[in-house]
Amino acid sequence: MDLDATILARIQFAFTISFHIIFPSFTIGLSAYIATLLVTWKITGRDHFHRLARFWTRIFAVSFAMGVVSGIVLSYQIGTNWSRFSVVTGNVLGPLLGYEVLTAFFLEATFLGIMLFGWNRVPPWLHVFSAVAVAVGTAISAFWILSANSWMQTPAGFEMRDGIAFPTDWVAIVFNPSFPYRLAHMLTASYLTAGFVVLAVGARYWLANRHHEEARTMLVMAIGLTAVLAPLQLLIGDQHGLNTLQHQPIKIAAIEGHWDGSKPGAFEIFAWPNEKTESNDYSISIPNVASLLLTHHLDGLFPGLKSVPPSERPPVANVFFAFRIMVGIGLFMIASALFGTWLIWRKRLYGTRWYLHIMSHTWWIGFVAILAGWVVTEQGRQPWLVQGLLRTADAISPVPAASIATTLALFVLIYGVVFTAGIIFINRLIKAGPPDATAEPQRVGTPARPISAAGDAGGVLR
Amino acid sequence: MISGATANIEFYLPLVWAIIIGVAVVMYVLMDGFDLGIGILFSVNKDEHERDLMMSSVAPFWDGNETWLVMGGAGLFVAFPAAYALFMPALYLPIIVMLLALVFRGVAFEFHVVAGPQKHYWHTAFWLGSTLAAFCQGVILGGLIQGIPAKDGAFAGGAFDWATPFSALCGLGVVAGYALLGATWLAMKVEGPVAERMRQHAKFLIPVVLVLMGAVSLWTPLAFDRIAQRWFSTPNIYFLWPVPLLTALLAYAAWRWLDAGREVPPFLATMGLFLLGFLGLAISVFPYLIPPSLTIWQAAAAPDSQFFMLAGTLVLLPLILGYVVFVYWLFRGKVAAGASYH
Numbered sequence: 001m002d003l004d005a006t007i008l009a010r011i012q013f014a015f016t017i018s019f020h021i022i023f024p025s026f027t028i029g030l031s032a033y034i035a036t037l038l039v040t041w042k043i044t045g046r047d048h049f050h051r052l053a054r055f056w057t058r059i060f061a062v063s064f065a066m067g068v069v070s071g072i073v074l075s076y077q078i079g080t081n082w083s084r085f086s087v088v089t090g091n092v093l094g095p096l097l098g099y100e101v102l103t104a105f106f107l108e109a110t111f112l113g114i115m116l117f118g119w120n121r122v123p124p125w126l127h128v129f130s131a132v133a134v135a136v137g138t139a140i141s142a143f144w145i146l147s148a149n150s151w152m153q154t155p156a157g158f159e160m161r162d163g164i165a166f167p168t169d170w171v172a173i174v175f176n177p178s179f180p181y182r183l184a185h186m187l188t189a190s191y192l193t194a195g196f197v198v199l200a201v202g203a204r205y206w207l208a209n210r211h212h213e214e215a216r217t218m219l220v221m222a223i224g225l226t227a228v229l230a231p232l233q234l235l236i237g238d239q240h241g242l243n244t245l246q247h248q249p250i251k252i253a254a255i256e257g258h259w260d261g262s263k264p265g266a267f268e269i270f271a272w273p274n275e276k277t278e279s280n281d282y283s284i285s286i287p288n289v290a291s292l293l294l295t296h297h298l299d300g301l302f303p304g305l306k307s308v309p310p311s312e313r314p315p316v317a318n319v320f321f322a323f324r325i326m327v328g329i330g331l332f333m334i335a336s337a338l339f340g341t342w343l344i345w346r347k348r349l350y351g352t353r354w355y356l357h358i359m360s361h362t363w364w365i366g367f368v369a370i371l372a373g374w375v376v377t378e379q380g381r382q383p384w385l386v387q388g389l390l391r392t393a394d395a396i397s398p399v400p401a402a403s404i405a406t407t408l409a410l411f412v413l414i415y416g417v418v419f420t421a422g423i424i425f426i427n428r429l430i431k432a433g434p435p436d437a438t439a440e441p442q443r444v445g446t447p448a449r450p451i452s453a454a455g456d457a458g459g460v461l462r
Numbered sequence: 463m464i465s466g467a468t469a470n471i472e473f474y475l476p477l478v479w480a481i482i483i484g485v486a487v488v489m490y491v492l493m494d495g496f497d498l499g500i501g502i503l504f505s506v507n508k509d510e511h512e513r514d515l516m517m518s519s520v521a522p523f524w525d526g527n528e529t530w531l532v533m534g535g536a537g538l539f540v541a542f543p544a545a546y547a548l549f550m551p552a553l554y555l556p557i558i559v560m561l562l563a564l565v566f567r568g569v570a571f572e573f574h575v576v577a578g579p580q581k582h583y584w585h586t587a588f589w590l591g592s593t594l595a596a597f598c599q600g601v602i603l604g605g606l607i608q609g610i611p612a613k614d615g616a617f618a619g620g621a622f623d624w625a626t627p628f629s630a631l632c633g634l635g636v637v638a639g640y641a642l643l644g645a646t647w648l649a650m651k652v653e654g655p656v657a658e659r660m661r662q663h664a665k666f667l668i669p670v671v672l673v674l675m676g677a678v679s680l681w682t683p684l685a686f687d688r689i690a691q692r693w694f695s696t697p698n699i700y701f702l703w704p705v706p707l708l709t710a711l712l713a714y715a716a717w718r719w720l721d722a723g724r725e726v727p728p729f730l731a732t733m734g735l736f737l738l739g740f741l742g743l744a745i746s747v748f749p750y751l752i753p754p755s756l757t758i759w760q761a762a763a764a765p766d767s768q769f770f771m772l773a774g775t776l777v778l779l780p781l782i783l784g785y786v787v788f789v790y791w792l793f794r795g796k797v798a799a800g801a802s803y804h
Contacts, residue, residue: 062572068525069568073561075535079550080557086550087615090543091767098540098771101533102778109529110785113522114792122792166764397551403621407558414562418569425576 006393008404009081012411014378016073018371019415023067025370028142028187029194030060031135033221034115038128048213048434053131054119055214055434056198059426061116066422068109070415081404085385085395092158092165092173093148100144108137139187146186150179152386153377154247165389177247181240182377188233189373191225192333193366198222199340200363201430203356214434216350223344226337233330238293244380245294248387249303250312251380254319256290257283261304265290270324273316278306314382322375329369336362475769476762479541480751482775486537488740490530492643492733497524499644501567501592502637504585506663512656513585517571519651519797524571526786528564540771544615545751545761551617552610553602553624560598567591593637600636604629607682607747612755628681635674639736642667646729649720653796661720664728668717672710675739679706682746688754689746702745709738 034056041049075097079086114122114130122130157172158165167173202218205211245252252258257273257280258265267289271280291300305313336359343349349356385392497520504513520527538546550557566587574584605624612618645664649657683690693702716731749757762768 058576062569062576065525065569065572068528069565072528072532072535072564075532075539076550076557076561079535079539079546080554083547083551083616086539086543086547090539090546091764094536094540094543094763095767095771095774097536099774101529101536102774102782105529105532106526106782106786109525110782110789112525113789117522117793167766167770170770397547397554398617399551399554400621403554407555410558410562414565418565421573421577422569425573428576428578 005399005401005404006396008401008408009396009399010392012404012408013077013081015408015415016070016077016411018374019419020067020070020074021370021374022367023063023070024138024141025186025190025193025367026197027060027064027067028135028138028190029192030056030063030197031131031138032191033194033198034060035128035131035135036221038131042124042128048217051434052214052217055429057116057131058429062422062425062429064112066418079397080399081397082385082395083397085390088163088390088395089152089165089386092155092167093151095167095170096144096148096151096174100141100148104137104141104144108134108141111137142187142190143183146183147174147176147179150182151176153182153381154178155386155389160389178240178243181236181243184236185233185240185373186370188229188236189366189370192229192233193370195222195226195229196333196359196366197363199226200360203360204430205433206350207353207356207360211433219340219349219356220344223337223340223349226333227341230330230333230337234334237327237330242294245302248381250305250308251314251319251377252294253303253305253307254314254316254380255323255376256294257316257320258290258302258304259306261301261307263301263304264288264299265294265302265304267293268320271320273320275310275313275316312383314380319376319380322372322379326369326372326376329365329372332362332365333369471765471769472762473759475765475772476541476758478772479537479762479768480758482772482779483534483537483541484740484744486530486533488737490527490534491736491740493523493527493530495640495736496520496643496647496729497527498567498592498596499640499642500648501588501644502596502641503644503648503660503663504589505593507656507659510582510585513588514574515652515656515797516648517574517588519648521571522789522793524568526789528568531564541763541768542751542756542758542761543763545756548610548612548615548617548752548755548761549606552619553605555621556598556601556605556624560595560602563591563595563598565591567595592640596637596640597633600633601625601629603636603743604632606752607632607743608686609753610755612752628678628685631674631681632678635671635678638667638671638674639739642671643729643732643736646716646720646732650725650729651797661723661728664732665717665720668713668720671735672713675709675735679742692746692748705738705742705745709735709742712738 034053037049037053037056041047041053111130111133114127115134118127118130151173154177155165156176157167157169159168160166198218199222202215202222205215206219241252241255253261254273256265257268257271259278259280264287266283266285266287268280268283268285271283271285274281288298291302292298294300294302305316336355339355340349340359343352343355381387383391383393385395500516500520503516507513507516535546538549568591570584570588570591574581574588577584601624604626608624608626608628610617610619610623642664645660645667648660649664652660683693692698712731712734716728716735719727719731747753749759751758751761
């Protein structure tokens with residue numbers, strides 16, 4: 001196929017998958033939070049945990065719906081856009097995606113019905129169980145999807161016959177070399193993302209002098225979670241990077257803006273990688289620190305971009321900048337979570353309004369960090385679709401560029417409308433807030449009819 | 463020929479997988495069928511409160527219902543990657559449009575509740591999205607039946623090969639069929655004037671669906687020799703003639719049950735109609751997965767891959783069916799008017 005179709009197919013796929021990943025990365029974390037709230041409520045019997053769970057479940061419902069519909073699109077787009085990829089890797093990757101559907105998708109989708117509509121319909125233990133099942137389902141889903149993605153980065157356990165991959169060792173395929181790191185990194189990122197959303201909402205309510213009890217619980221739970229996970233994520237990310245250096249050294253060279261492998265790598269704080277001159281413009285860097293981080297020696301050497309011809313290099317600037325955005329947000333998360341913990345310890349959290357002000361505006365940082373991280377890992381793998389096996393340009397479907405361009409425009413239009421509406425509605429739900437303690441409806445034993453998950457807030461709005 | 467056990471496995475595994483994918487497609491058509499059908503029926507039901515009621519009758523289930531579509535797509539990728547790689551590019555446009563339509567109607571389930579004054583937009587999105595998705599599914603089916611040309615394992619046709627009068631007829635058939643499923647589901651799940659009107663709609667739709675099914679059934683053997691051969695050659699015709707007869711009998715029974723005000727039997731009978739229609743198609747198409755280019759054996763994944771996945775499927779599929787049944791049982795009974803969402 002001509003280049004135009006390849007680029008259009010890539011843009012279209014990048015657009016739909018970036019749109020999609022926003023929702024699972026939020027709902028993986030949020031479902032775990034809701035399950036935690038409900039289990040805590042079951043144990044302590046304190047009602048505000050239950051009110052909080054109801055509140056977040058409405059937001060979860062809207063996000064999950066957007067995640068489901070954009071996910072269905074992807075399971076078909078692999079074939080519509082990358083049919084050669086399907087043929088070459090189907091024997092290996094097909095079962096991984098199949099197991100995702102069987103072990104996770106059905107679990108989530110089915111128990112979601114009980115979680116959203118079972119508040120008054122099923123005994124509390126079954127409702128709590130459903131929330132846990134949904135949370136576990138989302139994590140299992142991540143397990144399979146990240147296994148498949150990791151296999152594309154570090155393929156293992158297969159042999160090539162007539163240009164098609166055949167499985168030889170399923171354990172090696174599923175637990176391929178980069179998988180444990182990627183799974184840990186992504187799950188932690190999801191929990192952090194949800195943590196910062198909860199933190200922002202808690203701060204917003206506290207500053208607006210509303211829902212005091214709920215705001216306190218959200219702030220303390222979110223700060224506690226992120227104070228553990230944000231530093232941990234730095235450690236996981238570091239290990240992930242070392243693993244990448246071993247298997248995909250050129251990706252690391254792009255991340256570091258490291259051109260010449262015969263010299264130790266400098267840590268580039270800022271630079272503009274110039275692919276024409278094969279050097280960095282406007283560089284502000286600390287000599288030898290990249291070598292120290294990656295090889296644990298100041299003089300350690302690691303491959304540079306010039307060790308391969310330009311056609312074998314990823315788009316350096318994108319990878320380079322996306323990595324810095326991700327790490328910058330990560331460091332901000334660590335600082336704000338640890339500072340928040342210190343404020344809690346000094347019993348000054350609720351009086352430090354400037355801190356709560358900043359945090360009330362940081363709900364989006366996790367999403368940006370995740371998108372940036374995926375840019376690093378996916379663009380960093382280019383020009384390969386499956387590292388060393390299949391080039392992106394060879395994986396394309398025989399579909400005319402005009403068809404792809406038309407559907408791309410439709411995707412942008414429709415996702416734009418859906419996304420905007422979704423954000424507006426989630427914002428409305430947040431404005432409406434958790435149900436009041438006094439208005440809490442009878443919970444147990446009433447044979448009521450299904451009530452919409454998001455319904456109460458709709459009522460408040462009118 | 464390869465002898466012994468290997469040959470047997472390579473013969474039976476693809477067959478088993480074709481049945482599993484067939485089950486997933488049937489499950490999808492039956493379950494998302496009534497839930498898309500409800501959206502299609504919005505065209506004759508403009509009342510906002512009634513529309514809320516209609517949507518709430520499927521709200522706890524729609525997620526699970528659509529998961530069967532993912533199962534079908536993923537199953538095809540798992541078991542028959544060559545077919546997946548041929549089918550998707552050939553039907554690129556209707557597939558993408560169907561998916562976009564499903565996006566619109568899917569988010570409407572959550573959005574219409576929180577939309578407040580803009581509720582009617584999302585009702586319209588649900589109506590148009592459901593109808594368009596159903597029509598595209600019929601077009602995709604038609605595009606598959608009429609055949610997909612291949613060269614060296616890749617799609618070798620044009621971007622609009624699927625756009626024929628025949629596939630449009632299939633599209634109409636699926637829209638009418640889903641509407642019938644939706645009407646009998648609602649006649650069973652709601653009470654009062656809405657249920658009564660749904661019974662009337664269903665009685666109108668039964669002959670429409672029969673005519674469309676008949677038209678497709680006559681068109682296929684007339685236009686495609688391989689299908690005429692399958693149905694009208696001896697001895698096949700002796701085994702196959704009950705299929706259309708059963709269809710007609712079942713349709714008549716559904717009509718009588720509706721007339722008598724029965725609630726569950728018309729819905730079951732409509733599902734039976736779909737099962738028979740599917741059986742008829744399977745008879746027409748077998749052993750091809752993608753007529754006339756790939757049989758199920760030519761399209762099959764490596765036996766190792768099919769086997770690895772089969773082991774899990776045989777354990778997990780019954781479990782899944784178990785909790786799907788459980789959720790339907792949990793939310794059994796009527797969704798009454800007045801006990802609306804708000």
